[in-house]
Amino acid sequence: MWDRIEPLMPADPVRGRRWANHRRTLEAIAWKYRTNSPWRDLPNELGPFQTAHKRLIRWALDGTWEMILTALLAAADADDDIDWTVSLDSTVIRAHQHAAGARKRGRPSGEPADHALGRSRGGLSTKVHLAADGHARPLAFTITAGQAGDAPAFETVMSRIRIPRVGPGRPRTRPLAVLADRAYSSRAIRSYLRRRNIRTVIPQPSEQVGHRLRLGGRPPGFDSEAYKQRNAVERCINRLKQWRGLATRTDRLAIAYQSALHLAGHFIWTRR
Structure with missing residues (x-):
């Protein structure tokens, strides 16, 4: 796995101090999110926790985590190993109390004003929106x-x-096709996919069916057999939530949590 990731890691700076060992730092970050332990509980053999945390944020700001995932996806596509029947869905992540309290002013570039934290009846939470290929592997993320x-x-x-x-x-x-549940059944989404010549496999909710019947319109095409493949995105979510630090958010910054999602994607794609 490391043999595939190592060539994609940033090179040492021309001037100044050399990077700490990339492999050890990557293992430290992965250990933190696999176990959801506090940064200060990082084992001594994985180096100082400050190094791992600073590297996580630094590479989040310069886009390194996303670039590595993109490179792994490009290699998979070159091997014709991506199933382009794509499924979309979202999952709500409960936020720990430690995730609250980030500064509203002076936030890092790219960090949303609300830090992708919302308060509802269940308390603080974040929603992960993602697309997965037909083999239950992540292609793209966003969080709200x-x-x-x-x-x-x-x-x-x-x-x-x-x-x-x-x-x-x-x-x-x-x-080739987009599979999604009834929450994505809207005229705007269907028009977007039609314009791009992407096959749409989205069922209609009952209220839309009733409205259409009253107006006498034609039903949109729906392939119930193809829709059975939508479980791929559910299986992808389950894979990501095996990382305890992703199943419960403890990060104050949204860019840190999203970077951990990309890191989990690295591990999934390097196992192919």
């Missing part, structure tokens, strides 16, 4: 406050499916 709806985040997730070609050619951004 827990009370946010699924449909408004649809185009954001789709826009992050952008896999470069290893050789010449433009990045691939268009799946």
Whole structure:
């Protein structure tokens, strides 16, 4: 696994101090999110916790975590190992009390104003929106406050499916089909997929069916057999939640939590 990730890691700076050992730092970050332990409980053999935490944030700000995942996806696409029947869904992540209290002013670049934390009847929570390929592996993520709806985040997730070609050619951004549940059944989403010539496999909720029958409109096409493959995104969510630090959010910064999602994606894709 490390043999596949090592060539993608940032090179040492030309001037100044050299990076601490990349492999040990990566293992330290992975250990923290696999166990959901506090940073200060990091084992001594994994180095200072300050080094691991600073590296997590630094690479979140410069986009390193996302670039590594993109490179792994590009290699998989070159091997024709991505199933382009894509499923979309979201999952609500309960936020620990330690996730609250981040500064509203002076937040890092790219950090949302609400830190992707929302308060509802169940308390603080974050919602992870993701797209998975047909083999239950993540292709793209975005996070919002827990009370946010699924449909408004649809185009954001789709826009992050952008896999470069290893050789010449433009990045691939268009799946063969998109499978999603009734929460994504809207005229705007269906029009978006139709414009991009993407096959739509989304059932209609009962109120939309009743409204259509009253107006006498035609039903949208729906392949119930293909819809059975939507369980891929549910299985992908289960894979991610095996990391206890992803199943419960303790990060104050949204960019830190999203970087941990990308790191989990690295581990999933390097096992292919």
